[in-house]
Amino acid sequence: MDTLEIDATELQAITQLLDKLEGTFERLDTEEALHQVAVHAHELPSRLRLALNAFRLERMSGVLRIRGYQVDDDRLGPTPGHWRESRNPSPAHREELLLVMLSSLVGDPFGWATQQDGRLIHDIIPIQGHEQEQMGTSSEALLTWHTEDAFHLLRGDFLAFSCLRNPYAAVTTIGFVDTLKLTDRTRSVLAQPRFNILPDNSHKAKNNSPGTAESFAYVEEMLNNPAPVAVLFGDLDKPYIRADPYFMTVQDGDDEARAALAELADAVEDDMHDLRLEAGEFCFLDNFRVVHGRKPFKARFDGTDRWLKRVNVTSDLRKSRGARTSAGSRSIH
Numbered sequence: 437m438d439t440l441e442i443d444a445t446e447l448q449a450i451t452q453l454l455d456k457l458e459g460t461f462e463r464l465d466t467e468e469a470l471h472q473v474a475v476h477a478h479e480l481p482s483r484l485r486l487a488l489n490a491f492r493l494e495r496m497s498g499v500l501r502i503r504g505y506q507v508d509d510d511r512l513g514p515t516p517g518h519w520r521e522s523r524n525p526s527p528a529h530r531e532e533l534l535l536v537m538l539s540s541l542v543g544d545p546f547g548w549a550t551q552q553d554g555r556l557i558h559d560i561i562p563i564q565g566h567e568q569e570q571m572g573t574s575s576e577a578l579l580t581w582h583t584e585d586a587f588h589l590l591r592g593d594f595l596a597f598s599c600l601r602n603p604y605a606a607v608t609t610i611g612f613v614d615t616l617k618l619t620d621r622t623r624s625v626l627a628q629p630r631f632n633i634l635p636d637n638s639h640k641a642k643n644n645s646p647g648t649a650e651s652f653a654y655v656e657e658m659l660n661n662p663a664p665v666a667v668l669f670g671d672l673d674k675p676y677i678r679a680d681p682y683f684m685t686v687q688d689g690d691d692e693a694r695a696a697l698a699e700l701a702d703a704v705e706d707d708m709h710d711l712r713l714e715a716g717e718f719c720f721l722d723n724f725r726v727v728h729g730r731k732p733f734k735a736r737f738d739g740t741d742r743w744l745k746r747v748n749v750t751s752d753l754r755k756s757r758g759a760r761t762s763a764g765s766r767s768i769h
């Protein structure tokens with residue numbers, strides 16, 4: 437993992453930039469705001485911009501932690517009990533603004549019409565009733581390692597988090613694909629389109645408000661009729677990954693693919709790293725080069741729970757033009 441510690445001078449520059457901009461953008465999810473914010477990102481301290489560019493160009497491990505920003509915990513108020521209860525204007529507007537600025541330096545933020553009612557910026561918080569689910573909103577269950585939105589052809593290249601609070605130091609887990617120990621034979625099987633990846637539950641209509649998502653047609657299609665895909669791709673010596681074992685199957689009778697997937701799961705689990713996100717920390721994951729999950733934790737449901745903001749980032753918005761709710765929108769369906 438790579439870590440950048442923001443120093444006092446940089447913190448002052450960031451604070452001044454946020455002071456200047458926070459009143460300008462009431463919403464961050466409009467075409468205009470996203471354009472403007474991406475340009476203001478170039479006013480951030482150069483060490484941050486250099487680090488994010490190095491991250492984008494794969495000159496780093498695939499995890500970049502940016503530490504040293506201070507969150508005003510009182511301003512945030514209680515952690516919401518559900519992402520639907522998130523307030524507007526957001527009490528975390530400054531952190532969301534900084535998250536979108538930083539994200540704009542690695543690509544372009546986007547969201548899903550089928551997730552969190554189409555919001556661009558997600559709240560990752562424990563939700564009562566979801567304790568045992570395989571979702572960011574669960575708590576007591578182990579969140580099995582995964583590529584984010586692995587089922588989707590247009591999944592993000594990167595994933596960005598802002599940690600607002602994590603009082604009990606819940607652990608995000610990270611697996612680095614660069615250093616995975618797999619036999620050549622297994623690599624070659626994993627590189628063949630012999631695996632089905634079903635949509636995870638966060639994309640299902642039952643976990644969105646009725647009528648809010650533009651269309652669940654693609655998600656339905658992927659549920660009922662998943663096209664077989666490869667798990668490893670790119671350069672097989674240093675592969676990219678696309679996997680979410682909890683939601684994966686192989687064709688009936690394809691024991692070789694099943695064994696390769698099991699070997700991959702063992703290799704990833706043997707070398708998982710703990711990441712305890714702290715309040716004020718921003719964290720970027722390379723969604724092609726690392727997988728992530730989360731260890732179980734006990735949520736409190738009293739307004740003091742862990743609270744992350746999350747945004748998906750793509751290297752190429754143009755690829756999804758026909759799959760967004762309109763050509764100008766950032767919402768894929």
Ligand SMILES: O=C(O)CCC(=O)C(=O)O
Nearest residue numbers: 560572607608729730746
């Ligand atoms: O809560 C976490 O640490 C990560 C959860 C997760 O998988 C996600 O937000 O994509």
Ligand SMILES: [Fe+2]
Nearest residue numbers: 582583584728
């Ligand atoms: Fe995830």
